[in-house]
Amino acid sequence: MTTIAVLGATSGIAQACLRAWLGPEVSFRLSGRSPQALDRVAADLRTRGGDTVHVETAVHDLTDTASVVEAVDWIFGRGEVDIVLVAFGTMPSQEDADADPQVAAGLLTVNGSATVLAAHLVALRLLERGTGRLAVIGSVAGDRGRASNYLYGSAKAMVATAVGGLQHRAAGTDVRITLVKPGPTSTPMTDHLRGGKLKLASPDAVAADIVGAVEAGRQVVYTPSKWRLIITVIRLLPRPIFERSRL
Amino acid sequence: MRTTTHGWGRYPVVETEVHRPRTYAAAAAALDAGPLIARGLGRSYGDSSLAPRQLDLTGLDHLLAFDPATGLLTCEAGVSLATVMDTMLPRGWFPPVTPGTRYVTVGGAVASDVHGKNHHKHGSFTDHVTSMKVLLGTGEIVETSHTAHPDLFRATCGGMGLTGVVLEVTFRLIPVRSKNVDETVVKAPDLTAALDALEEHDKATYTVAWIDLLARGSRLGRSLVMAGEHAEDGDLAADRSAASARVPFDTPSPLLNKVTVSAFNRLYYARVRKPLTHHTVGYEPFFHPLDAIADWNRLYGRRGFVQYQFVTPLEAGSDVVREAIRRVADAGLASPLAVLKVFGPGNDNHLSFPTAGYTLALDFKADQRAYALCDELDQLVIAAGGRLYLTKDARMSPETFAQSYPRLAEFEDVRRRYGAVGVFASAQSRRLGVT
Numbered sequence: 001m002t003t004i005a006v007l008g009a010t011s012g013i014a015q016a017c018l019r020a021w022l023g024p025e026v027s028f029r030l031s032g033r034s035p036q037a038l039d040r041v042a043a044d045l046r047t048r049g050g051d052t053v054h055v056e057t058a059v060h061d062l063t064d065t066a067s068v069v070e071a072v073d074w075i076f077g078r079g080e081v082d083i084v085l086v087a088f089g090t091m092p093s094q095e096d097a098d099a100d101p102q103v104a105a106g107l108l109t110v111n112g113s114a115t116v117l118a119a120h121l122v123a124l125r126l127l128e129r130g131t132g133r134l135a136v137i138g139s140v141a142g143d144r145g146r147a148s149n150y151l152y153g154s155a156k157a158m159v160a161t162a163v164g165g166l167q168h169r170a171a172g173t174d175v176r177i178t179l180v181k182p183g184p185t186s187t188p189m190t191d192h193l194r195g196g197k198l199k200l201a202s203p204d205a206v207a208a209d210i211v212g213a214v215e216a217g218r219q220v221v222y223t224p225s226k227w228r229l230i231i232t233v234i235r236l237l238p239r240p241i242f243e244r245s246r247l
Numbered sequence: 248m249r250t251t252t253h254g255w256g257r258y259p260v261v262e263t264e265v266h267r268p269r270t271y272a273a274a275a276a277a278l279d280a281g282p283l284i285a286r287g288l289g290r291s292y293g294d295s296s297l298a299p300r301q302l303d304l305t306g307l308d309h310l311l312a313f314d315p316a317t318g319l320l321t322c323e324a325g326v327s328l329a330t331v332m333d334t335m336l337p338r339g340w341f342p343p344v345t346p347g348t349r350y351v352t353v354g355g356a357v358a359s360d361v362h363g364k365n366h367h368k369h370g371s372f373t374d375h376v377t378s379m380k381v382l383l384g385t386g387e388i389v390e391t392s393h394t395a396h397p398d399l400f401r402a403t404c405g406g407m408g409l410t411g412v413v414l415e416v417t418f419r420l421i422p423v424r425s426k427n428v429d430e431t432v433v434k435a436p437d438l439t440a441a442l443d444a445l446e447e448h449d450k451a452t453y454t455v456a457w458i459d460l461l462a463r464g465s466r467l468g469r470s471l472v473m474a475g476e477h478a479e480d481g482d483l484a485a486d487r488s489a490a491s492a493r494v495p496f497d498t499p500s501p502l503l504n505k506v507t508v509s510a511f512n513r514l515y516y517a518r519v520r521k522p523l524t525h526h527t528v529g530y531e532p533f534f535h536p537l538d539a540i541a542d543w544n545r546l547y548g549r550r551g552f553v554q555y556q557f558v559t560p561l562e563a564g565s566d567v568v569r570e571a572i573r574r575v576a577d578a579g580l581a582s583p584l585a586v587l588k589v590f591g592p593g594n595d596n597h598l599s600f601p602t603a604g605y606t607l608a609l610d611f612k613a614d615q616r617a618y619a620l621c622d623e624l625d626q627l628v629i630a631a632g633g634r635l636y637l638t639k640d641a642r643m644s645p646e647t648f649a650q651s652y653p654r655l656a657e658f659e660d661v662r663r664r665y666g667a668v669g670v671f672a673s674a675q676s677r678r679l680g681v682t
C-alpha cells in the first residue's frame with residue numbers, strides 16, 4: 001500500500017497527479033480549502049479507482065502558521081505517508097496586486113512562506129522516519145523577476161531556495177525531495193488565459209512529468225521539459241534586451 | 248478571454264468570449280453577463296457550439312459515482328467518452344452508445360443525442376440516460392428525468408444546448424467481457440448488395456456500411472458492410488493510446504482532390520479481398536478509426552468542410568438514398584467518408600435526429616458547388632419526409648428546419664417555460680430562428 005498526501009489537492013495540477021497515481025494499492029490523504037471541491041475530487045478518485053481506493057479529506061485554509069501546522073499534523077497523524085505533494089498556490093493579476101497591498105501580501109504568504117513552512121515541516125517528518133518522497137511545486141516564474149509577475153515569482157524563488165536547502169539536509173538519507181517548475185499549464189489558475197497567445201500545457205502531461213520525477217527521486221523537474229531551455233535563455237538575456245521585452 | 252472558435256469542420260469561424268466554469272455555481276454566474284451557448288469538445292461539425300459567448304464545460308470533468316450493481320455512472324458533463332472508456336473498460340464496462348469519435352463530452356452526447364452503430368438495436372445516447380442536472384436560463388439548477396420535469400428532459404436530450412446547460416448526467420453503461428470486437432466485413436459490389444447485407448446482419452449489435460462514392464454506374468453504392476459484437480475473450484486492457492499520427496498544418500486544399508480521395512476509397516475497398524471476412528479488432532479501430540489521426544479535419548485545408556447527414560424514413564424506400572448517392576457521385580465532389588446506416592425507431596425527444604430509416608453521412612470541402620449540391624439534396628430529403636442532423640449542419644435554411652422537425656413548436660414551448668429564450672442561443676439556432 002502506498003499512501004500519498006497532498007496539500008492543495010483540488011489544484012488542477014494536483015488532480016491530474018492524483019489520477020496518474022491511481023492504482024489498486026493506493027491510499028490518499030487530501031487537504032484542500034473548499035469542502036465542496038474536495039468532495040468532488042474524492043468522489044472522482046473513488047469512482048475512477050473502484051472500491052479499492054481509500055480517500056480521506058480535511059479542510060485547511062493555508063494562510064497562517066497554525067493552519068499549516070495543523071494540516072501537516074493531520075497528514076502524519078493518520079499513519080505512515082510515502083509521498084507528499086505540496087501544490088497549493090494562488091496567482092492574482094499584477095494589477096490586482098498593484099491596487100491592493102493585501103492582495104500582494106496574501107500572494108507572498110500563500111506561495112512563499114506558507115509553502116516553505118509546509119515543505120519544511122513535511123521534510124522534518126520524513127527525515128525523522130528516514131524515508132519518503134516530497135514534491136513541492138515552484139514555478140519557472142521563480143527563475144527571473146519579470147515585470148508581469150515578480151511578486152509571484154519572488155515567492156516561488158523563495159520556495160526554490162528552501163527546497164535546495166532541504167535537499168542538502170536530506171543528502172545521504174532515503175528522503176528524496178523534488179522541486180517542480182511548471183511552465184504555463186491549463187488549470188483553474190490560467191483559465192482566463194485560454195485561447196490567448198500563450199500556449200498552455202495539459203495538466204496530464206505535467207502530471208506525468210511530476211509522477212516520473214518523484215518516482216526517480218529527481219531534484220528539479222521543468223515541465224514541459226522545454227522550459228528548462230527557454231528559462232535558461234530568458235535568464236541569460238542581457239539586461240538592455242530583457243528590458244525591451246514584454247515578458 | 249476573447250478568441251476565435253469553430254467546429255470540427257473548421258467552418259464557419261466566429262469571434263467568441265470563452266468562460267470556463269470549474270463549479271456549477273461558476274457556470275450559473277456566467278449567465279449574468281448575457282446569452283451564451285454550451286460547448287464540449289467541439290466535435291460538432293458546423294455552428295451548433297458557436298456563439299459570441301461560449302461556456303466551455305470541459306473544466307467540469309469529474310466522475311462522481313458508479314454502481315456496479317446497475318451499471319449507472321454519474322459524472323459531470325465535461326467528462327469525455329474517452330475518459331469513460333479509459334477508466335471503466337478495465338473494469339468491464341463500456342458506454343451504451345458511442346459515436347465515430349470518442350473525443351466527445353457526455354454533455355455533447357446528450358445535447359446531440361448521438362447515435363452509434365448500434366442504433367437499430369439500442370437507440371441513441373439519451374435512451375440510456377436516467378437523470379441529469381440542468382442549469383436553466385433563470386440560474387436555477389434542476390434535476391430532470393423521465394419523471395421529474397419530463398418535458399424539460401425530452402427537450403434537453405437532443406436539444407443542442409438550447410434549453411439549458413447540462414451539468415451532470417447519470418447514464419447506464421453496458422457490461423462487456425473484452426475490449427475487442429468480433430467483426431464481420433462484407434464486400435458489397437453495389438448498393439442493393441449493401442442494403443441486403445445490412446438487413447441480413449441486423450441481429451448484430453453494431454452495423455454500418457462504408458460507401459465508396461467514386462464507384463458509379465452499375466457499381467454505384469459499392470461498400471464494405473461491417474457488423475460487430477463485443478468479443479468474449481476477457482481482454483479488458485483499455486486502448487489508452489493517444490493519436491499515433493497528427494496532421495501538423497492545414498493541408499492546401501488541392502491536395503484533397505479527386506485523385507487522393509479516390510485512392511483512399513479504393514484502398515479501403517481493396518484491402519478486403521474476400522467477399523466475407525471475420526476478424527477480431529480493438530474497440531478503437533472498430534468504433535473510432537479516425538481518432539488514430541489527430542486533427543484530421545485539417546486535411547481539408549484552411550477553408551474547412553461541411554458534413555451532410557440526413558435520414559429518410561423507411562417507408563420512403565431506399566430509392567432516395569440511391570438517388571442521393573447517384574447525384575453526389577455524378578457531381579464528382581469527392582467525399583472520402585460516406586457512411587450508411589439503417590436506424591431503428593426514434594425516441595420521444597423533440598429534436599433528436601434518428602428516426603426509423605436510412606441515414607447517410609458525407610463530407611464536402613466547403614465551397615459554392617458543394618453548397619449547391621447540398622441545396623439540391625435538401626429538396627430530395629424533405630420531399631421524402633426526412634431531415635438533417637443538426638450537429639453536422641452549418642447551412643440549412645430555417646424553412647428546411649421547420650419542415651423537417653415537426654416538434655419544433657413543442658420544443659419552443661419548453662424553452663419558454665424554463666426561461667431559455669434569450670439566454671441560450673448558438674450561431675446555428677439564430678440562423679434557424681431559435682433565439
Ligand SMILES: Cc1cc2nc3c(=O)[nH]c(=O)nc-3n(C[C@H](O)[C@H](O)[C@H](O)COP(=O)(O)OP(=O)(O)OC[C@H]3O[C@@H](n4cnc5c(N)ncnc54)[C@H](O)[C@@H]3O)c2cc1C
Pocket residue numbers: 255284285286287288289290291292295296304324325345346347348350351352353354355356358359360361362363407408409411412413414537638639673
Ligand atoms: C469523427 C467524428 C465522428 C462522429 N461520428 C458521429 C456518429 O457516429 N454519431 C453521432 O451521433 N455523432 C457523431 N459525431 C458528432 C458528435 O458526436 C457530436 O457533434 C457531439 O455532440 C460532439 O460532442 P462535443 O462534446 O464535442 O460537443 P460540441 O461539439 O462542443 O457541442 C455540440 C452541441 O452540444 C451542445 N452541448 C455541448 N455540451 C453541452 C452541455 N454540457 N449542455 C448543453 N449543451 C451542450 C452544444 O451547445 C452544441 O449544440 C461525430 C463527430 C466527429 C468529429
Ligand SMILES: NC(=O)c1ccc[n+]([C@@H]2O[C@H](COP(=O)([O-])OP(=O)(O)OC[C@H]3O[C@@H](n4cnc5c(N)ncnc54)[C@H](OP(=O)(O)O)[C@@H]3O)[C@@H](O)[C@H]2O)c1
Pocket residue numbers: 008009010011012013014032033034037060061062063087088089090091110111137138139140181182183184185186187188189190
Ligand atoms: N498553472 C500554471 O500555469 C502554473 C505554472 C507554474 C506553477 N504553478 C503552480 O502549481 C501549483 C498548482 O496550481 P494549479 O496550476 O494547479 O492551479 P489551481 O488549480 O488554481 O490550484 C491552486 C490550488 O491552491 C489552493 N489554494 C489557494 N490558496 C490556498 C490557501 N490559502 N489555502 C489552501 N489552499 C489554497 C486552491 O484552492 P481552491 O481550489 O479552493 O481555490 C487550489 O486548489 C501552484 O503552486 C501554482 O503556483 C502553476
